[in-house]
Amino acid sequence: MTPVIFVPRDSAALAVGADRVVRAIARELSARGLEARIVRNGSRGMHWLEPLVEVRTAHGRVAYGPITEKDVPGLFDAGFLDGGDHPLFHGETKEIPFLKGQTRLTFARVGVTDPLSLEDYRHYKGLRGLQNAIAMAPAEIVATVTDSGLRGRGGAGFPTGIKWNTVLKAEADRKYIVCNADEGDSGTFADRMIMEGDPFVLIEGMAIAGIATGATKGYIYTRSEYPHAIATMREAIEIARREGILGTSVLGSRHAFDMEVRVGAGAYVCGEETSLLNSLEGKRGVVRAKPPLPALRGLFGRPTVVNNVLSLASVPVILDRGAAFYRDFGVGRSRGTMPIQLAGNIRHGGLYETAFGVTLGALVNEIGGGTASGRPVRAVQVGGPLGAYFPPALFDTPFDYEAFAAQDGLIGHAGIVVFDDTVDMLKQARFAMEFCAIESCGKCTPCRIGAVRGVETLDKIAGGERPEAQVDLLKDLCDTMKAGSLCALGGFTPYPVLSALTHFPQDFSPRPMAEAAE
Amino acid sequence: MSLQLSSRQVAERTQAVVEDLAELEGPLLPILHEVQKEFGCVPEEALRTIAEALNLSRAEVHGVASFYHDFRKVPAGRHVLKICRAEACQSMGGDALADGVRSALGIDWHETTPDGRVTLEPVYCLGLCSCAPAAMLDGELHGRLDETAMGELVKETGR
Numbered sequence: 001m002t003p004v005i006f007v008p009r010d011s012a013a014l015a016v017g018a019d020r021v022v023r024a025i026a027r028e029l030s031a032r033g034l035e036a037r038i039v040r041n042g043s044r045g046m047h048w049l050e051p052l053v054e055v056r057t058a059h060g061r062v063a064y065g066p067i068t069e070k071d072v073p074g075l076f077d078a079g080f081l082d083g084g085d086h087p088l089f090h091g092e093t094k095e096i097p098f099l100k101g102q103t104r105l106t107f108a109r110v111g112v113t114d115p116l117s118l119e120d121y122r123h124y125k126g127l128r129g130l131q132n133a134i135a136m137a138p139a140e141i142v143a144t145v146t147d148s149g150l151r152g153r154g155g156a157g158f159p160t161g162i163k164w165n166t167v168l169k170a171e172a173d174r175k176y177i178v179c180n181a182d183e184g185d186s187g188t189f190a191d192r193m194i195m196e197g198d199p200f201v202l203i204e205g206m207a208i209a210g211i212a213t214g215a216t217k218g219y220i221y222t223r224s225e226y227p228h229a230i231a232t233m234r235e236a237i238e239i240a241r242r243e244g245i246l247g248t249s250v251l252g253s254r255h256a257f258d259m260e261v262r263v264g265a266g267a268y269v270c271g272e273e274t275s276l277l278n279s280l281e282g283k284r285g286v287v288r289a290k291p292p293l294p295a296l297r298g299l300f301g302r303p304t305v306v307n308n309v310l311s312l313a314s315v316p317v318i319l320d321r322g323a324a325f326y327r328d329f330g331v332g333r334s335r336g337t338m339p340i341q342l343a344g345n346i347r348h349g350g351l352y353e354t355a356f357g358v359t360l361g362a363l364v365n366e367i368g369g370g371t372a373s374g375r376p377v378r379a380v381q382v383g384g385p386l387g388a389y390f391p392p393a394l395f396d397t398p399f400d401y402e403a404f405a406a407q408d409g410l411i412g413h414a415g416i417v418v419f420d421d422t423v424d425m426l427k428q429a430r431f432a433m434e435f436c437a438i439e440s441c442g443k444c445t446p447c448r449i450g451a452v453r454g455v456e457t458l459d460k461i462a463g464g465e466r467p468e469a470q471v472d473l474l475k476d477l478c479d480t481m482k483a484g485s486l487c488a489l490g491g492f493t494p495y496p497v498l499s500a501l502t503h504f505p506q507d508f509s510p511r512p513m514a515e516a517a518e
Numbered sequence: 519m520s521l522q523l524s525s526r527q528v529a530e531r532t533q534a535v536v537e538d539l540a541e542l543e544g545p546l547l548p549i550l551h552e553v554q555k556e557f558g559c560v561p562e563e564a565l566r567t568i569a570e571a572l573n574l575s576r577a578e579v580h581g582v583a584s585f586y587h588d589f590r591k592v593p594a595g596r597h598v599l600k601i602c603r604a605e606a607c608q609s610m611g612g613d614a615l616a617d618g619v620r621s622a623l624g625i626d627w628h629e630t631t632p633d634g635r636v637t638l639e640p641v642y643c644l645g646l647c648s649c650a651p652a653a654m655l656d657g658e659l660h661g662r663l664d665e666t667a668m669g670e671l672v673k674e675t676g677r
Contacts, residue, residue, distance in 0.1 A: 011645060011646060012646055012648060012661065014659055015644075015652060015660055015662075016662055047648035048648070183645060184642065184643055186602075186604030186605040186607070186642065187604075187606045188643075188647065189645040189646070189647055192645040217543075224551075225643065225644050225645065262544075263548075263551060264547075264586070265547060265550070265551070265586030265587065265588035266587035281544040282545060282546030282547055282572075284581055285585060285586070300544070341647065342648060343647030343650070344605065344606040344609035344650060346648070350648050351648075372610070381605055385604065415647065417605050417606045417609055417647065419609045420609070423609065428608075431605070435642065439642070
């Protein structure tokens with residue numbers, strides 16, 4: 001049996017030298033006259049161990065990491081092709097606690113398979129959901145998704161099945177499925193990992209959405225900052241067309257569905273669904289007023305499903321295993337699992353998929369292992385640049401949509417960015433306003449002008465210029481932005497600002513005093 | 519990516535790009551991306567050609583091209599270094615690293631060194647937030663950067 005070596009092709013692995021490791025392995029193999037097959041898999045999501053080199057042995061798949069090219073000869077000397085011991089050896093991959101503790105439904109195959117092998121995809125239960133969907137009536141598919149309790153994973157948490165139902169019932173000559181893969185939030189990379197690590201699951205999810213709603217064309221709108229995701233996705237779509245998964249007859253059925261990848265151009269606001277639709281139409285990525293809902297008048301004025309990557313990628317398992325299977329995970333109104341992304345100053349950063357309900361503290365301290373710097377955690381931002389900063393005092397908050405809302409926060413796209421005690425929260429609040437000013441589409445005044453005024457006001461606070469009055473002004477400004485902005489960019493920028501102010505007031509006292517206190 | 523193209527050449531090459539992509543639904547962004555790939559920027563003359571071909575006003579096409587951060591009016595330097603400025607990278611000391619690069623190169627964000635060697639761009643997230651701080655040099659990703667590794671990247675732009 002030819003040994004199989006796995007070295008991820010995920011961007012997180014490439015950024016820390018995975019390609020150099022592959023070249024070193026190839027060199028060593030030929031120098032030693034050995035044979036092995038190298039598979040470029042997705043990432044297992046244990047990013048602190050990347051590049052994670054795995055070998056399929058008689059005793060299962062074993063892991064070594066983080067491996068640099070310099071470690072490679074040593075791996076061979078240690079007999080890693082037979083799972084030999086080595087200082088960077090972690091034993092069987094699936095037994096590593098970070099992985100073992102997870103419930104992987106959406107990410108079941110990511111890191112396990114060759115992302116572009118349809119054979120792997122089928123072997124690991126791919127296409128079963130689509131096959132089931134083809135045998136069902138559209139309304140039945142929609143009902144299954146509704147019953148599963150799946151809510152929009154992009155951040156808004158709107159029930160996916162209800163959105164689909166609106167599109168299904170809308171009369172039109174043409175309908176669209178649009179996948180929002182414009183994952184611009186700092187601290188998030190789950191969409192990227194799906195596109196790079198299991199692109200067929202997204203294709204399958206979109207095809208099911210198409211069959212369920214009567215849409216025949218799909219678009220994945222993603223970011224120019226994700227070149228590897230774009231390339232992998234495009235290649236997978238080609239394969240899916242060739243193999244009859246996409247095209248005039250999906251898996252030989254009477255349903256037609258095809259799709260393509262479109263690339264944005266560096267505008268964060270295009271992650272907002274109406275701005276994304278304008279961008280797809282070739283316009284400025286300016287937010288549209290709602291109503292009309294995109295489900296009724298979306299892309300080119302046609303009924304359109306706009307769903308996040310993770311929502312669509314969760315659909316195949318729901319159609320495969322049934323609504324009840326998925327719904328049984330989770331708590332309250334947050335059903336199923338959430339791929340949580342642990343990022344920033346964290347020891348064990350990466351992707352952790354688990355049922356809703358785990359506490360923030362468990363995620364940061366137990367699963368994430370605390371800070372990478374070894375210093376105390378001071379704040380964590382949950383839900384991207386528009387998400388609130390949480391102090392450790394709120395670490396008992398369970399990870400679910402409603403519990404976070406009750407703490408004036410949001411789970412958003414489930415990115416968690418950890419900061420140690422060197423963080424300056426006034427600076428973070430200022431950055432939130434600055435980011436909003438840079439990325440505002442300019443359509444509504446509270447966002448366009450409010451963000452600029454927010455930066456100025458925070459600068460005055462930092463300068464000690466009548467700070468109490470400025471803080472009142474800042475709160476007032478945040479109220480206006482929250483209530484008066486057209487979309488979440490202006491509407492949610494107050495979350496990081498106000499949470500910083502509420503939980504870390506000492507950082508907003510005049511600078512010299514703050515320094516004296518340290 | 520010659521800088522010395524006549525406006526007629528720009529128009530011709532833009533026309534070819536437009537013809538290739540005009541059949542797409544909502545073709546403008548794909549066209550602008552291709553034009554930028556062709557010329558290293560979206561030249562004024564190209565806007566005119568695109569507008570005519572798609573039956574849009576020049577103002578509309580200009581409006582779209584200028585809305586998106588990616589589209590340049592003039593070509594970048596020989597290398598493009600994009601450094602992530604977003605929160606996850608901030609939490610790992612990204613700001614200080616970026617300040618170091620700005621002072622080493624003597625340029626600010628969006629600027630190009632006088633010798634045309636490198637353009638420095640901020641980027642708000644490369645999706646490498648678990649391997650921060652991160653940067654992208656000419657499309658290649660780099661994570662877990664420290665001063666030494668960032669220094670190497672800057673040095674690479676000199677080669």
